[in-house]
Amino acid sequence: MTNKPSNTSFYSQIVDLLQSARNQVVRIVNQTMVLTYFEIGKMLVEEEQEGKERAAYGKKVVKELSKVLTREFGKGFSERNIEQMRQFYLVYSKPQTLSAESKNNKPQTMSAKTISETTSRELTKDRFILSWSHYLKLMRIGDENERKFYEIESYKNSWSVRELQRQYDSALYTRLVLSRDKNKVKELSEKGLILEKPKDAIKDPYVLEFIGLPEHSNYSESELEQKIIDKLEHFLLELGNGFTFVARQKRISFDDKHFRIDLVFYNRILKCFVLIDLKIGELKHQDLGQMQMYVNYYDREIRLVEEHKTLGIVLCQNKSESVVEYTLPENNEQIFASKYKTVLPSKDELKLIIAERNSR
Secondary structure (H helix, E strand, C coil), X not given: CCCCXXXXXXXXXXXXXXXXHHXXXXXXXXXXXXXXXXXXXXXXXXXXXXXXXXXXXXXXXXXXXXXXXXXXXXXXXXXXXXXHHHHHHHHHXXXXXXXXXXXXXXXXXXXXXXXXXXXXXXXXXXXXXXCHHHHHHHCXXXXXXXXXXXXXXXXXXXXXXXXXXXHHHCCHXXXXXXXXXXXXHHHHHHHCCCCCCHHHHXXXXXXXXXXXXXXXXXXXXXXXXXXXXXXXHHHHHHHCCCEEEEXXXXXXXXXXXXXXXEEEEEECCCCEEEEEEEEEEECCHHHHHHHHHHHHHHHHHHCCCCXXXXXXXXXXXXXXXXXXXXXCCCCCXXXXXXXXXXXXXXXXHHHXXXXXXXXX
């Protein structure tokens, strides 16, 4: 007598259902906690405003409240934590914060509701949809537009707090601002990074600190490529939204000649192939010409009719803007040259980049 096979699919469905329910509970608990802290901050500010000497009275209230809450609920209500709740309200009291509607790229404003007025179902649609740890990081970002950008991107890309910190440390917002006009900069704070045309996907510089190579050391293009492949997940995050990996050292052949493209990606949002060539040292006009050949080949031999034109990116350590300008055709929308850095840029370096851009 043979045993019947176990109904693995049936069991898996139940496991998935319970896991989904657990995740939903965690989300609701997190959102309830964040909204509660917002309300505590609001009450503190309103109470403080009743005092004759606001600063001194406010400190006294925080100190006494810390004692009461610690006695009642235990750890987690130090004076510092309560002060953070107060600061959270001051930063987010304006109707400017990300809503769940941002997943449709349509942020909406919403006035704060008290806990008693908000049901668990409504919480999932309310303004605070990240964890308290995310907001502790976000509210330390002084520039409102920059803060809103990182909040939207954290939600859209499911960034952990660690990844949010990494993107902030790499000055993602600043790098994107450098390559956009005023209208596009405003859009960053309202919708996050939206890819509508090839240029929207380009950063300059790219920061590859996760590969572990020093800024000034001797390494080959193949070593750089291998490091990127070893950290492919991180590299995809650095590239941005919608990128998927296709191939490395992709061979193309014609007229008995063979060429290899370092890295090939596909962007699901732009619906096009993205070819990347890695160059050590100064960018040469031959490098751009070679990329133009790769792009032309993909456009004529690989891409489908319904797909958009291929995008080519040459990543180099240094580049001359004049070489790029005079090598590429006017109104170029397919070939781009970007610098890369293997260490996080300092604030002084970013200021220098901004000054150089503004002086052109």
